[in-house]
Amino acid sequence: MRRAGPFTILLVGALTVTLLFLTLPVVAIFVDAAPADLARSLTDPAALDALRLSLVCSAIAVGIIVVVGTPAAYLLATRRFRGRALLVTLIELPLVLPPAVAGIGLLAALGPNGLFGGALDDAGLRLVLTTAGVVVALTFVAAPFYLRQAQAGFEAVDPSWLDASRTLGAGEARTFAQVAIPAAGPSLVAGLALAWGRALGEFGATLMFAGSFRGITQTVPLAIYERFATDFTAALALSAVLVAISGALLLTVKLLGTTTWLRGAAR
Amino acid sequence: MRRRVAQNVDVAQRKQRSSGRAAAGAVALLLVAALGLGACGGGGDAKLTVSAAASLQRAFTDNDQGARFSFAGSDELAAQIEQGVRPDVYAAADTVLPAKLHREGLVERPVLFAANELVLAVPSGTKAITSLDDLARPGVTIAIGQRAVPVGVYTRLLLSHLPAAERRAIDANVRSEEPDVGGIVGKLTQGAVDAGFLYRTDVKATKGALEAIRLPRTLRPAVLYAAAVVTGTKHPREARAFVDGLRHGAGARALRAAGFDPPPRR
Numbered sequence: 001m002r003r004a005g006p007f008t009i010l011l012v013g014a015l016t017v018t019l020l021f022l023t024l025p026v027v028a029i030f031v032d033a034a035p036a037d038l039a040r041s042l043t044d045p046a047a048l049d050a051l052r053l054s055l056v057c058s059a060i061a062v063g064i065i066v067v068v069g070t071p072a073a074y075l076l077a078t079r080r081f082r083g084r085a086l087l088v089t090l091i092e093l094p095l096v097l098p099p100a101v102a103g104i105g106l107l108a109a110l111g112p113n114g115l116f117g118g119a120l121d122d123a124g125l126r127l128v129l130t131t132a133g134v135v136v137a138l139t140f141v142a143a144p145f146y147l148r149q150a151q152a153g154f155e156a157v158d159p160s161w162l163d164a165s166r167t168l169g170a171g172e173a174r175t176f177a178q179v180a181i182p183a184a185g186p187s188l189v190a191g192l193a194l195a196w197g198r199a200l201g202e203f204g205a206t207l208m209f210a211g212s213f214r215g216i217t218q219t220v221p222l223a224i225y226e227r228f229a230t231d232f233t234a235a236l237a238l239s240a241v242l243v244a245i246s247g248a249l250l251l252t253v254k255l256l257g258t259t260t261w262l263r264g265a266a267r
Numbered sequence: 268m269r270r271r272v273a274q275n276v277d278v279a280q281r282k283q284r285s286s287g288r289a290a291a292g293a294v295a296l297l298l299v300a301a302l303g304l305g306a307c308g309g310g311g312d313a314k315l316t317v318s319a320a321a322s323l324q325r326a327f328t329d330n331d332q333g334a335r336f337s338f339a340g341s342d343e344l345a346a347q348i349e350q351g352v353r354p355d356v357y358a359a360a361d362t363v364l365p366a367k368l369h370r371e372g373l374v375e376r377p378v379l380f381a382a383n384e385l386v387l388a389v390p391s392g393t394k395a396i397t398s399l400d401d402l403a404r405p406g407v408t409i410a411i412g413q414r415a416v417p418v419g420v421y422t423r424l425l426l427s428h429l430p431a432a433e434r435r436a437i438d439a440n441v442r443s444e445e446p447d448v449g450g451i452v453g454k455l456t457q458g459a460v461d462a463g464f465l466y467r468t469d470v471k472a473t474k475g476a477l478e479a480i481r482l483p484r485t486l487r488p489a490v491l492y493a494a495a496v497v498t499g500t501k502h503p504r505e506a507r508a509f510v511d512g513l514r515h516g517a518g519a520r521a522l523r524a525a526g527f528d529p530p531p532r533r
Binding site for chain 1: 340342343345346349350408410413414415416441442443444445446450453454457458459460
């Protein structure tokens, strides 16, 4: 084996620093959280309410994002039209928005005094301070993570595959469903995992738009923040639970994705 | 162009040995940068860092004095101090939290510096809500402070004096429990809720967007503000001067201008 060159050492050094910096807080949460506290936080009814709410709302949000986002990303990836670059930028904008700005924006658009607040009210729909509002906030902040990945995935699909599918008589819809989606599968799954993780961790926009109320709008991050002041060990324990759930979710989705698509590709 | 690239590669190859040291240097640099970032918050200069209740924001920023402020719920700030965050001064919207930190040896003896008043706040022009009784009607939406933040503590204290049925009806109308007064003000000004419990000074600071409905004198909890110098501060003299100023100096004037009362004489 060749001796590691100085450049390799630099790369390894950079990775080590990156790894240390990014994993330290997560490791610290688990080191500080005693197993007994973890168990206690899992039996605290308010924490369970928050966990249930977080899982349900983020699942709904991710569902909406995948159903609407997949075809939208496909269109952006496969068609060239005027203003496309602008469109892509607009869609990705929430990625770089601070959560507080997202919250203000949602209030300005969909709040009772917002642009569409009156119309929503007339339709009998109230989003602010409701569970539906949580879903809206999560969808808004998480969607770009999926859209970006999905678009990149569709762009990486060899256009000749899509052409072949059409030549063989499959319609546009069938080509999308049976060729493009499986081919872009790993990207879609990766995007889904990212979006889900982001939705689970959402704090600022939820607090501003949906408020914080146990069982209705208080998701796990909001419950953690509330506990921070009253019961740090409980906050720590709940954080550990959230990290574990997010990590498990990411891992499951990724493993599921790779195995399924590998089998598909092997056929 | 290509030649220049080739030259660079050549130079790079010749410099390979020295770049080993450069690599180590780069890693060291990263670490130093990280340490440097840490030092930024450490207050290497004479600037005071003041952790203050969110309701003090207007009064304190109006009386800047070049201090750095961190505004949040008094309970969050106290928890930060308990977790090792070290501002120079802690100013809370109650006396319980500073007293607790003092018992824990984290701050010096707290000093009362202002009084405030809990009020029922509604968006200006609200006709439907004129008293506490209106909050018990079905369909009215309310925002209050979380359990541990002073404004939430005072609100619960107030509500606990009400007849049980009325209290339950009001509890059922609460739609959000906010981490600090800022959240309650936001929910009210955005029309997300019909009413909320705030301090008189918070309502004044909205410059007419909200109006205050005074609460019956017998129910009103005493809202007192206490500040303390944080133990082990690097700027003890400036920190003490800041706290004194809240009672007698420019800080006190800014507090009066913002609508705070002087602390009761003991």
